[in-house]
Amino acid sequence: MASAPFAAARQDQRKRLIRTIQTGRSRLGLDDNTYRDLLAAKSGGKRSAADLAVHQLEAVLKHMRAAGFEPQKPVAAKPREHRKLDDRPEARKARALWLWLHGIGIVRDPSESALTSFARRTCGGVDALQWARRPDKLVEGIKAWSARLLPAKLDARIASMQATGKLPLHITRQSWIGDQFPTRDPAAFATLQLAWQSLDEVDRACTY
Structure with missing residues:
Protein backbone atom coordinates (compact mmCIF):
# COMPACT_ATOMS: atom_id res chain seq x y z
CA MET A 1 0.00 0.00 0.00
CA ALA A 2 1.31 3.47 -0.92
CA SER A 3 2.33 5.71 1.98
CA ALA A 4 0.20 8.74 2.76
CA PRO A 5 2.86 11.27 1.61
CA PHE A 6 3.34 9.39 -1.67
CA ALA A 7 -0.42 9.20 -2.26
CA ALA A 8 -0.77 12.93 -1.56
CA ALA A 9 2.07 13.76 -3.96
CA ARG A 10 0.48 11.56 -6.61
CA GLN A 11 -2.85 13.32 -6.16
CA ASP A 12 -1.17 16.72 -6.47
CA GLN A 13 0.48 15.54 -9.68
CA ARG A 14 -2.90 14.47 -11.08
CA LYS A 15 -4.41 17.85 -10.24
CA ARG A 16 -1.54 19.70 -11.94
CA LEU A 17 -1.84 17.52 -15.03
CA ILE A 18 -5.58 18.05 -15.25
CA ARG A 19 -5.18 21.84 -14.92
CA THR A 20 -2.51 21.83 -17.61
CA ILE A 21 -4.65 19.70 -19.91
CA GLN A 22 -7.59 22.06 -19.45
CA THR A 23 -5.31 24.95 -20.41
CA GLY A 24 -4.15 22.98 -23.45
CA ARG A 25 -7.74 22.28 -24.43
CA SER A 26 -8.46 26.00 -24.41
CA ARG A 27 -5.25 27.02 -26.21
CA LEU A 28 -5.73 24.41 -28.95
CA GLY A 29 -9.39 25.32 -29.40
CA LEU A 30 -10.72 21.79 -28.88
CA ASP A 31 -14.49 21.46 -28.79
CA ASP A 32 -16.07 19.07 -26.29
CA ASN A 33 -16.33 16.08 -28.64
CA THR A 34 -12.75 16.43 -29.91
CA TYR A 35 -11.41 16.82 -26.38
CA ARG A 36 -13.29 13.80 -25.04
CA ASP A 37 -12.34 11.71 -28.08
CA LEU A 38 -8.71 12.51 -27.27
CA LEU A 39 -9.16 11.44 -23.64
CA ALA A 40 -10.83 8.22 -24.76
CA ALA A 41 -8.09 7.46 -27.27
CA LYS A 42 -5.40 7.76 -24.60
CA SER A 43 -7.23 5.92 -21.82
CA GLY A 44 -9.09 3.04 -23.37
CA GLY A 45 -12.46 4.78 -23.51
CA LYS A 46 -12.61 7.11 -20.49
CA ARG A 47 -14.05 10.49 -21.44
CA SER A 48 -13.44 12.53 -18.30
CA ALA A 49 -10.00 13.69 -17.19
CA ALA A 50 -11.00 13.00 -13.59
CA ASP A 51 -11.19 9.28 -14.43
CA LEU A 52 -7.74 9.04 -16.03
CA ALA A 53 -4.69 7.64 -14.28
CA VAL A 54 -1.51 9.72 -14.13
CA HIS A 55 0.18 7.89 -17.02
CA GLN A 56 -2.94 8.41 -19.16
CA LEU A 57 -3.05 12.11 -18.34
CA GLU A 58 0.62 12.32 -19.30
CA ALA A 59 -0.19 10.66 -22.63
CA VAL A 60 -2.91 13.26 -23.30
CA LEU A 61 -0.53 16.09 -22.46
CA LYS A 62 2.17 14.59 -24.71
CA HIS A 63 -0.34 14.56 -27.57
CA MET A 64 -1.22 18.20 -26.91
CA ARG A 65 2.46 19.16 -26.89
CA ALA A 66 2.89 17.46 -30.27
CA ALA A 67 -0.02 19.53 -31.54
CA GLY A 68 1.71 22.79 -30.56
CA PHE A 69 0.67 23.43 -26.96
CA GLU A 70 3.55 24.56 -24.74
CA PRO A 71 2.46 24.61 -21.08
CA GLN A 72 5.53 26.42 -19.86
CA LYS A 73 9.01 27.31 -20.90
CA PRO A 74 11.61 25.02 -19.33
CA VAL A 75 13.65 26.87 -16.71
CA ALA A 76 16.99 25.92 -18.22
CA ALA A 77 15.95 26.41 -21.83
CA LYS A 78 17.92 28.85 -23.92
CA PRO A 79 15.97 31.81 -25.26
CA ARG A 80 14.51 31.09 -28.64
CA GLU A 81 11.97 32.63 -30.93
CA HIS A 82 8.52 31.27 -30.30
CA ARG A 83 5.51 32.09 -32.41
CA LYS A 84 2.24 32.23 -30.53
CA LEU A 85 -0.51 29.94 -31.79
CA ASP A 86 -3.03 31.61 -34.07
CA ASP A 87 -6.08 32.20 -31.88
CA ARG A 88 -8.57 33.32 -34.53
CA PRO A 89 -11.81 31.28 -34.44
CA GLU A 90 -11.24 29.71 -37.86
CA ALA A 91 -7.65 28.78 -36.97
CA ARG A 92 -8.88 27.16 -33.75
CA LYS A 93 -11.48 25.29 -35.76
CA ALA A 94 -8.84 24.09 -38.23
CA ARG A 95 -6.64 22.92 -35.34
CA ALA A 96 -9.52 21.07 -33.69
CA LEU A 97 -10.38 19.33 -36.97
CA TRP A 98 -6.75 18.39 -37.49
CA LEU A 99 -6.54 16.81 -34.05
CA TRP A 100 -9.84 14.97 -34.51
CA LEU A 101 -8.63 13.56 -37.80
CA HIS A 102 -5.44 12.45 -36.10
CA GLY A 103 -7.50 10.74 -33.41
CA ILE A 104 -9.34 8.63 -35.98
CA GLY A 105 -6.22 7.77 -37.94
CA ILE A 106 -6.42 10.01 -41.02
CA VAL A 107 -3.81 12.60 -40.02
CA ARG A 108 -0.47 11.00 -39.14
CA ASP A 109 1.21 14.03 -37.58
CA PRO A 110 -0.93 16.14 -35.20
CA SER A 111 1.67 18.87 -34.77
CA GLU A 112 1.17 22.55 -35.52
CA SER A 113 4.00 22.34 -38.04
CA ALA A 114 2.17 19.60 -39.96
CA LEU A 115 -1.00 21.70 -39.99
CA THR A 116 1.05 24.66 -41.19
CA SER A 117 2.45 22.52 -44.01
CA PHE A 118 -1.10 21.69 -45.03
CA ALA A 119 -1.97 25.40 -44.84
CA ARG A 120 1.03 26.20 -47.01
CA ARG A 121 -0.42 24.03 -49.77
CA THR A 122 -3.97 25.26 -49.23
CA CYS A 123 -3.51 28.96 -48.53
CA GLY A 124 -0.76 29.93 -50.90
CA GLY A 125 2.64 29.38 -49.32
CA VAL A 126 2.16 30.82 -45.82
CA ASP A 127 4.70 29.87 -43.16
CA ALA A 128 2.32 30.21 -40.21
CA LEU A 129 -1.43 30.14 -39.70
CA GLN A 130 -1.32 33.76 -38.56
CA TRP A 131 -0.34 34.77 -42.06
CA ALA A 132 -3.20 32.98 -43.80
CA ARG A 133 -5.54 35.67 -45.07
CA ARG A 134 -8.37 33.17 -45.43
CA PRO A 135 -8.24 30.67 -42.55
CA ASP A 136 -11.78 29.66 -43.50
CA LYS A 137 -10.27 28.37 -46.74
CA LEU A 138 -7.96 26.18 -44.66
CA VAL A 139 -10.94 24.72 -42.77
CA GLU A 140 -12.73 23.97 -46.02
CA GLY A 141 -9.54 22.46 -47.44
CA ILE A 142 -9.23 20.09 -44.48
CA LYS A 143 -12.87 19.09 -44.85
CA ALA A 144 -12.63 18.49 -48.59
CA TRP A 145 -9.43 16.46 -48.26
CA SER A 146 -10.66 14.32 -45.38
CA ALA A 147 -14.10 13.76 -46.95
CA ARG A 148 -12.31 11.70 -49.61
CA LEU A 149 -10.71 9.49 -46.94
CA LEU A 150 -13.48 9.21 -44.36
CA PRO A 151 -15.68 6.74 -46.31
CA ALA A 152 -12.97 4.06 -46.27
CA LYS A 153 -12.34 4.71 -42.58
CA LEU A 154 -16.04 4.36 -41.85
CA ASP A 155 -16.25 1.14 -43.85
CA ALA A 156 -13.32 -0.31 -41.89
CA ARG A 157 -14.78 0.78 -38.56
CA ILE A 158 -18.20 -0.68 -39.32
CA ALA A 159 -16.59 -3.98 -40.31
CA SER A 160 -14.57 -3.99 -37.07
CA MET A 161 -17.67 -3.29 -34.99
CA GLN A 162 -19.57 -6.04 -36.80
CA ALA A 163 -16.76 -8.48 -36.07
CA ALA A 190 -20.27 17.12 -41.91
CA THR A 191 -22.39 14.02 -42.55
CA LEU A 192 -19.40 11.68 -42.50
CA GLN A 193 -18.19 13.25 -39.24
CA LEU A 194 -21.64 12.85 -37.70
CA ALA A 195 -21.70 9.22 -38.84
CA TRP A 196 -18.37 8.60 -37.12
CA GLN A 197 -19.58 10.27 -33.93
CA SER A 198 -22.79 8.24 -33.97
CA LEU A 199 -20.64 5.10 -34.12
CA ASP A 200 -18.78 6.48 -31.10
CA GLU A 201 -22.11 6.43 -29.26
CA VAL A 202 -22.63 2.78 -30.15
CA ASP A 203 -19.11 1.95 -29.04
CA ARG A 204 -19.63 3.68 -25.70
CA ALA A 205 -22.98 1.97 -25.15
CA CYS A 206 -21.37 -1.41 -25.77
CA THR A 207 -18.49 -0.64 -23.39
CA TYR A 208 -20.63 -0.30 -20.30
Whole structure:
Protein backbone atom coordinates (compact mmCIF):
# COMPACT_ATOMS: atom_id res chain seq x y z
CA MET A 1 0.00 0.00 0.00
CA ALA A 2 1.31 3.47 -0.92
CA SER A 3 2.33 5.71 1.98
CA ALA A 4 0.20 8.74 2.76
CA PRO A 5 2.86 11.27 1.61
CA PHE A 6 3.34 9.39 -1.67
CA ALA A 7 -0.42 9.20 -2.26
CA ALA A 8 -0.77 12.93 -1.56
CA ALA A 9 2.07 13.76 -3.96
CA ARG A 10 0.48 11.56 -6.61
CA GLN A 11 -2.85 13.32 -6.16
CA ASP A 12 -1.17 16.72 -6.47
CA GLN A 13 0.48 15.54 -9.68
CA ARG A 14 -2.90 14.47 -11.08
CA LYS A 15 -4.41 17.85 -10.24
CA ARG A 16 -1.54 19.70 -11.94
CA LEU A 17 -1.84 17.52 -15.03
CA ILE A 18 -5.58 18.05 -15.25
CA ARG A 19 -5.18 21.84 -14.92
CA THR A 20 -2.51 21.83 -17.61
CA ILE A 21 -4.65 19.70 -19.91
CA GLN A 22 -7.59 22.06 -19.45
CA THR A 23 -5.31 24.95 -20.41
CA GLY A 24 -4.15 22.98 -23.45
CA ARG A 25 -7.74 22.28 -24.43
CA SER A 26 -8.46 26.00 -24.41
CA ARG A 27 -5.25 27.02 -26.21
CA LEU A 28 -5.73 24.41 -28.95
CA GLY A 29 -9.39 25.32 -29.40
CA LEU A 30 -10.72 21.79 -28.88
CA ASP A 31 -14.49 21.46 -28.79
CA ASP A 32 -16.07 19.07 -26.29
CA ASN A 33 -16.33 16.08 -28.64
CA THR A 34 -12.75 16.43 -29.91
CA TYR A 35 -11.41 16.82 -26.38
CA ARG A 36 -13.29 13.80 -25.04
CA ASP A 37 -12.34 11.71 -28.08
CA LEU A 38 -8.71 12.51 -27.27
CA LEU A 39 -9.16 11.44 -23.64
CA ALA A 40 -10.83 8.22 -24.76
CA ALA A 41 -8.09 7.46 -27.27
CA LYS A 42 -5.40 7.76 -24.60
CA SER A 43 -7.23 5.92 -21.82
CA GLY A 44 -9.09 3.04 -23.37
CA GLY A 45 -12.46 4.78 -23.51
CA LYS A 46 -12.61 7.11 -20.49
CA ARG A 47 -14.05 10.49 -21.44
CA SER A 48 -13.44 12.53 -18.30
CA ALA A 49 -10.00 13.69 -17.19
CA ALA A 50 -11.00 13.00 -13.59
CA ASP A 51 -11.19 9.28 -14.43
CA LEU A 52 -7.74 9.04 -16.03
CA ALA A 53 -4.69 7.64 -14.28
CA VAL A 54 -1.51 9.72 -14.13
CA HIS A 55 0.18 7.89 -17.02
CA GLN A 56 -2.94 8.41 -19.16
CA LEU A 57 -3.05 12.11 -18.34
CA GLU A 58 0.62 12.32 -19.30
CA ALA A 59 -0.19 10.66 -22.63
CA VAL A 60 -2.91 13.26 -23.30
CA LEU A 61 -0.53 16.09 -22.46
CA LYS A 62 2.17 14.59 -24.71
CA HIS A 63 -0.34 14.56 -27.57
CA MET A 64 -1.22 18.20 -26.91
CA ARG A 65 2.46 19.16 -26.89
CA ALA A 66 2.89 17.46 -30.27
CA ALA A 67 -0.02 19.53 -31.54
CA GLY A 68 1.71 22.79 -30.56
CA PHE A 69 0.67 23.43 -26.96
CA GLU A 70 3.55 24.56 -24.74
CA PRO A 71 2.46 24.61 -21.08
CA GLN A 72 5.53 26.42 -19.86
CA LYS A 73 9.01 27.31 -20.90
CA PRO A 74 11.61 25.02 -19.33
CA VAL A 75 13.65 26.87 -16.71
CA ALA A 76 16.99 25.92 -18.22
CA ALA A 77 15.95 26.41 -21.83
CA LYS A 78 17.92 28.85 -23.92
CA PRO A 79 15.97 31.81 -25.26
CA ARG A 80 14.51 31.09 -28.64
CA GLU A 81 11.97 32.63 -30.93
CA HIS A 82 8.52 31.27 -30.30
CA ARG A 83 5.51 32.09 -32.41
CA LYS A 84 2.24 32.23 -30.53
CA LEU A 85 -0.51 29.94 -31.79
CA ASP A 86 -3.03 31.61 -34.07
CA ASP A 87 -6.08 32.20 -31.88
CA ARG A 88 -8.57 33.32 -34.53
CA PRO A 89 -11.81 31.28 -34.44
CA GLU A 90 -11.24 29.71 -37.86
CA ALA A 91 -7.65 28.78 -36.97
CA ARG A 92 -8.88 27.16 -33.75
CA LYS A 93 -11.48 25.29 -35.76
CA ALA A 94 -8.84 24.09 -38.23
CA ARG A 95 -6.64 22.92 -35.34
CA ALA A 96 -9.52 21.07 -33.69
CA LEU A 97 -10.38 19.33 -36.97
CA TRP A 98 -6.75 18.39 -37.49
CA LEU A 99 -6.54 16.81 -34.05
CA TRP A 100 -9.84 14.97 -34.51
CA LEU A 101 -8.63 13.56 -37.80
CA HIS A 102 -5.44 12.45 -36.10
CA GLY A 103 -7.50 10.74 -33.41
CA ILE A 104 -9.34 8.63 -35.98
CA GLY A 105 -6.22 7.77 -37.94
CA ILE A 106 -6.42 10.01 -41.02
CA VAL A 107 -3.81 12.60 -40.02
CA ARG A 108 -0.47 11.00 -39.14
CA ASP A 109 1.21 14.03 -37.58
CA PRO A 110 -0.93 16.14 -35.20
CA SER A 111 1.67 18.87 -34.77
CA GLU A 112 1.17 22.55 -35.52
CA SER A 113 4.00 22.34 -38.04
CA ALA A 114 2.17 19.60 -39.96
CA LEU A 115 -1.00 21.70 -39.99
CA THR A 116 1.05 24.66 -41.19
CA SER A 117 2.45 22.52 -44.01
CA PHE A 118 -1.10 21.69 -45.03
CA ALA A 119 -1.97 25.40 -44.84
CA ARG A 120 1.03 26.20 -47.01
CA ARG A 121 -0.42 24.03 -49.77
CA THR A 122 -3.97 25.26 -49.23
CA CYS A 123 -3.51 28.96 -48.53
CA GLY A 124 -0.76 29.93 -50.90
CA GLY A 125 2.64 29.38 -49.32
CA VAL A 126 2.16 30.82 -45.82
CA ASP A 127 4.70 29.87 -43.16
CA ALA A 128 2.32 30.21 -40.21
CA LEU A 129 -1.43 30.14 -39.70
CA GLN A 130 -1.32 33.76 -38.56
CA TRP A 131 -0.34 34.77 -42.06
CA ALA A 132 -3.20 32.98 -43.80
CA ARG A 133 -5.54 35.67 -45.07
CA ARG A 134 -8.37 33.17 -45.43
CA PRO A 135 -8.24 30.67 -42.55
CA ASP A 136 -11.78 29.66 -43.50
CA LYS A 137 -10.27 28.37 -46.74
CA LEU A 138 -7.96 26.18 -44.66
CA VAL A 139 -10.94 24.72 -42.77
CA GLU A 140 -12.73 23.97 -46.02
CA GLY A 141 -9.54 22.46 -47.44
CA ILE A 142 -9.23 20.09 -44.48
CA LYS A 143 -12.87 19.09 -44.85
CA ALA A 144 -12.63 18.49 -48.59
CA TRP A 145 -9.43 16.46 -48.26
CA SER A 146 -10.66 14.32 -45.38
CA ALA A 147 -14.10 13.76 -46.95
CA ARG A 148 -12.31 11.70 -49.61
CA LEU A 149 -10.71 9.49 -46.94
CA LEU A 150 -13.48 9.21 -44.36
CA PRO A 151 -15.68 6.74 -46.31
CA ALA A 152 -12.97 4.06 -46.27
CA LYS A 153 -12.34 4.71 -42.58
CA LEU A 154 -16.04 4.36 -41.85
CA ASP A 155 -16.25 1.14 -43.85
CA ALA A 156 -13.32 -0.31 -41.89
CA ARG A 157 -14.78 0.78 -38.56
CA ILE A 158 -18.20 -0.68 -39.32
CA ALA A 159 -16.59 -3.98 -40.31
CA SER A 160 -14.57 -3.99 -37.07
CA MET A 161 -17.67 -3.29 -34.99
CA GLN A 162 -19.57 -6.04 -36.80
CA ALA A 163 -16.76 -8.48 -36.07
CA THR A 164 -17.12 -7.77 -32.34
CA GLY A 165 -20.91 -7.95 -32.39
CA LYS A 166 -21.49 -4.23 -31.86
CA LEU A 167 -23.33 -3.79 -35.16
CA PRO A 168 -25.58 -6.12 -37.18
CA LEU A 169 -23.92 -7.70 -40.20
CA HIS A 170 -26.35 -6.14 -42.69
CA ILE A 171 -25.24 -2.58 -41.84
CA THR A 172 -23.24 -0.68 -44.45
CA ARG A 173 -21.92 2.85 -44.41
CA GLN A 174 -24.61 3.89 -46.86
CA SER A 175 -27.44 2.28 -44.88
CA TRP A 176 -26.12 3.66 -41.59
CA ILE A 177 -25.98 7.21 -42.93
CA GLY A 178 -29.35 6.80 -44.63
CA ASP A 179 -30.99 5.62 -41.42
CA GLN A 180 -29.29 8.09 -39.09
CA PHE A 181 -29.18 11.19 -41.30
CA PRO A 182 -31.71 10.71 -44.12
CA THR A 183 -31.89 14.39 -45.10
CA ARG A 184 -28.14 14.99 -45.32
CA ASP A 185 -25.73 14.71 -48.23
CA PRO A 186 -24.03 11.34 -47.59
CA ALA A 187 -20.77 12.49 -49.19
CA ALA A 188 -20.43 15.76 -47.25
CA PHE A 189 -17.77 16.04 -44.58
CA ALA A 190 -20.27 17.12 -41.91
CA THR A 191 -22.39 14.02 -42.55
CA LEU A 192 -19.40 11.68 -42.50
CA GLN A 193 -18.19 13.25 -39.24
CA LEU A 194 -21.64 12.85 -37.70
CA ALA A 195 -21.70 9.22 -38.84
CA TRP A 196 -18.37 8.60 -37.12
CA GLN A 197 -19.58 10.27 -33.93
CA SER A 198 -22.79 8.24 -33.97
CA LEU A 199 -20.64 5.10 -34.12
CA ASP A 200 -18.78 6.48 -31.10
CA GLU A 201 -22.11 6.43 -29.26
CA VAL A 202 -22.63 2.78 -30.15
CA ASP A 203 -19.11 1.95 -29.04
CA ARG A 204 -19.63 3.68 -25.70
CA ALA A 205 -22.98 1.97 -25.15
CA CYS A 206 -21.37 -1.41 -25.77
CA THR A 207 -18.49 -0.64 -23.39
CA TYR A 208 -20.63 -0.30 -20.30
